[in-house]
Amino acid sequence: MNLQNKNILLTGASGGIGQALALALAEKGARLWLVGRDAVALNTLCARLPHSEHHSVVVVNHYSDEDIEDLTRLFWGNTRLDVLINNAGTNRFALLEEQSFSDIREQIRVNVELPLLLTRGLCHQFNAGGIILNIGSILGEIGHPGYSIYSATKAALHRFSEALGRELSLSGLSVLYVAPRATRTRFNTEAANALNASLGNGSDTAEYVAQKIILSLEKEHKRQRLGFVEKLFVKINALLPSIVDRALSKKMSVIDRYARQHAGRSVK
Template structure:
């Protein structure tokens, strides 16, 4: 029996690298997608494989329609996909009034539009193989946070897309899951963001731990999983009594703005 095939976006990042290692250990053949070709090729060589060129590294810009089409065409040429992990994400923590149009476009293109188009393009093959889609969101997909307006908008959208699609495909062979890490120790965070998390006492997980949580979701019958008890409680509180969260974050606002200045 041939190895199952997983398509993983954002494979060159911290969480992506460790998800790739977890999946390769489970004998998945990986199509590693990212912007940093050198990092992708390094990861490709580190992964256990059954034969030469078992895993594929492909440099792509997920904001480019041509690159998305290239990925879909390659996977269709392979003729199989069992797992699609939409893990890639971009973020810039700035006041909304300072956000450039280019930053806004990049956030929405990579965090929302690309996952939707990849799902749409690969869905026939996923249906053929009883496939699984995992969209990697964020705790900020359930909580609006100061200086994160565009990022929260993108992750709220990804969560809504995942929920709607899971319900739409509930009579099919495809599973749709949503995975929401909290703050994680990766390069997406600037020094100022790391300092802010430290000042506020926010827990930051290792990417290894986040990848383990991802695998637990993948192995379960759950449709969604959030990392962090405190963050999960805060999200539920935000859904039920948002005024309480408004007040809690208002007390942090001066610290947030000062630290991120």
């Protein structure tokens, strides 16, 4: 897809990956609807974009059914959507026993319920050849200690993308899925950064991830995973999960220590 003059709705636009995506998409000439909870951050971001007058800020505090319906109304009439990027997400690095019911519900709400409902609300608002792009995580395919809820929610988004893509195969709409590995942004918790440093886990900048996402859009790659080692682990985990069991078991004492001492939440 050529992104010039395409209408793109981007959720989680005030987050690390979201901001990098918005800047890169605007450089490509796309017209953006920046969706998020932080009005100040969204307006500051919009002012930084090339041709800022061509872009719109949409502040959504609760993502209620009414909020989602209001978003769908933006693309009725003459203005139709070309790309929906479901990028909003939240995670909590903590053992399951240390997560409250509200912690668990928030991750399910933001990572699963929101993209599914928003996609449902907008599925008839696309121009021909439209694209739904869901931003997942490598942890959706490798269940990682300390991220049990987050892994579960991203696994759900992965399978939703796969199933919906097959369901829409005759409609002219495409569904793409990109799974980043750990990404270095200011929204990361101290715990997540400390764990990655201790274990020597690879990570990418938000700008690098944004460029890979845009490449997937332009080339219309249905599935994209970032990180050579992580892609290898996904394959091993699918075929021989006991190998990954043993590898992570050896690291469990380190994971447990950081999860118990520095449990925290990251929102984008």
